[in-house]
Amino acid sequence: MMELTGKKIVLGLSxxxxxxxxxxLCRAFTKAGASVQVVMTEAATHxxxxxxxxxxxxxxxxxxxxxxxVSNNMxxxxxxxxxxxxxxxxxxxxxxxxxxxxxxxxxxxxMCVARPRHVxxxxxxxxxxxxxxxxxxxxxxxxxxxDGITIFGPAAGDQACGEVGLGRMLEPExxxxxVIASFQQKVLAGKRIMITAxxxxxxxxxxxxxxxxxxxxxGYAVARAAxxxxxxxxxxxxxxxxxxxxGVQRINVQSAQQMFDAVMADVDHQxxxxxxxxxxxxxxxxxxxxxxxxxxxxxxxxxxxxxxxDILATVAARTNLAGHPYCVGFAAESENLVKFGADKxxxxxxxxxxGNIGHHTFGQDDNTIILFDENGHTILPRADxxxxxxxLISEISKRISQHSLFAK
Ligand code: C5P
Numbered sequence: 037m038m039e040l041t042g043k044k045i046v047l048g049l050s051x052x053x054x055x056x057x058x059x060x061l062c063r064a065f066t067k068a069g070a071s072v073q074v075v076m077t078e079a080a081t082h083x084x085x086x087x088x089x090x091x092x093x094x095x096x097x098x099x100x101x102x103x104x105x106v107s108n109n110m111x112x113x114x115x116x117x118x119x120x121x122x123x124x125x126x127x128x129x130x131x132x133x134x135x136x137x138x139x140x141x142x143x144x145x146x147m148c149v150a151r152p153r154h155v156x157x158x159x160x161x162x163x164x165x166x167x168x169x170x171x172x173x174x175x176x177x178x179x180x181x182x183d184g185i186t187i188f189g190p191a192a193g194d195q196a197c198g199e200v201g202l203g204r205m206l207e208p209e210x211x212x213x214x215v216i217a218s219f220q221q222k223v224l225a226g227k228r229i230m231i232t233a234x235x236x237x238x239x240x241x242x243x244x245x246x247x248x249x250x251x252x253x254x255g256y257a258v259a260r261a262a263x264x265x266x267x268x269x270x271x272x273x274x275x276x277x278x279x280x281x282x283g284v285q286r287i288n289v290q291s292a293q294q295m296f297d298a299v300m301a302d303v304d305h306q307x308x309x310x311x312x313x314x315x316x317x318x319x320x321x322x323x324x325x326x327x328x329x330x331x332x333x334x335x336x337x338x339x340x341x342x343x344x345x346d347i348l349a350t351v352a353a354r355t356n357l358a359g360h361p362y363c364v365g366f367a368a369e370s371e372n373l374v375k376f377g378a379d380k381x382x383x384x385x386x387x388x389x390x391g392n393i394g395h396h397t398f399g400q401d402d403n404t405i406i407l408f409d410e411n412g413h414t415i416l417p418r419a420d421x422x423x424x425x426x427x428l429i430s431e432i433s434k435r436i437s438q439h440s441l442f443a444k
Pocket of ligand 1: 313345
């Protein structure tokens, strides 16, 4: 998906070893469809050359406030006038200081001060742990927050200097996700949301089990869309191979019972619960502790099934007087979706149900979904799962803001 198509990003580099990651970030932005204008401080040019950044961005790089290539010689104004965002990555301790004080002593800092008010400034700090923790830096960082500047990271871990701790710049793919998220409406700001995703795995013995074809893609897309919308997201996930969306807390489970236990442990604190997981209806009641052997007489093992708890219905029954958590279910049917979807919403006792045709969605990157609520149903036409997930989050936010009890 070209998530940044049509976006113009000014990528500012200040001095730091993490400049090597800025090369990959520049590439990630352009691959996502953005046009990138690189601006470097003099210090940054000691870590990576303008030649590399020009080759990756496909544009001449600006490093000098007095650059004669700009016809009116006002690069600090011209460069940001049609920008959608300024991203400073890496942002050094000293550059944070400059931003906090409105300094204008090089092109990048002057450009940041001169940016139009509607152009967001997003920074990715990168520095030694002591420099990050220094009270002077923390004062400046707080000032940037107060000024409405968005700060991504930093992360903790091994540092180029050999020390360990907070101060590492986020990885390019994480920054890409954060910048994409910054363009989304924060319709769930301040909300806590729990999502189940993926299949479950019901053991038969230590090496075998029963599972299903759910890839987890839709649940993970919903988790990412919820995070992008500003929610605090807990993702309770069955076994899948997908990366965790940045900023989402994942709890790994295998069986339906484990999923049930993980959900129940924390669901009462949630504003919204979305059950996307394809939970096995039955588990093996007589699962073996040791690997089952073939019977010499050729008979199959005598497996007994028992029903798993219905996680969604149990949570829906706990919804409190304030309407928390607002419950959303998914239904994967193989036919007659409009009727089965409406029936299932009633049966589960939930305000919103998302219906889809199981074999048209499992493992696919796109899908068609139908939303069922008390007023009937609405079809969301075929699109990739992240687009549908964002539409779903927007629909949920509209419904919870209309819900008078929920608002209290
Ligand atoms: O009844 P059915 O399995 O078709 O319902 C599907 C919906 O219920 C999905 O949202 C699924 O995540 C949820 N579910 C659940 N616990 C179960 C079975 C289904 O939460 N044991």
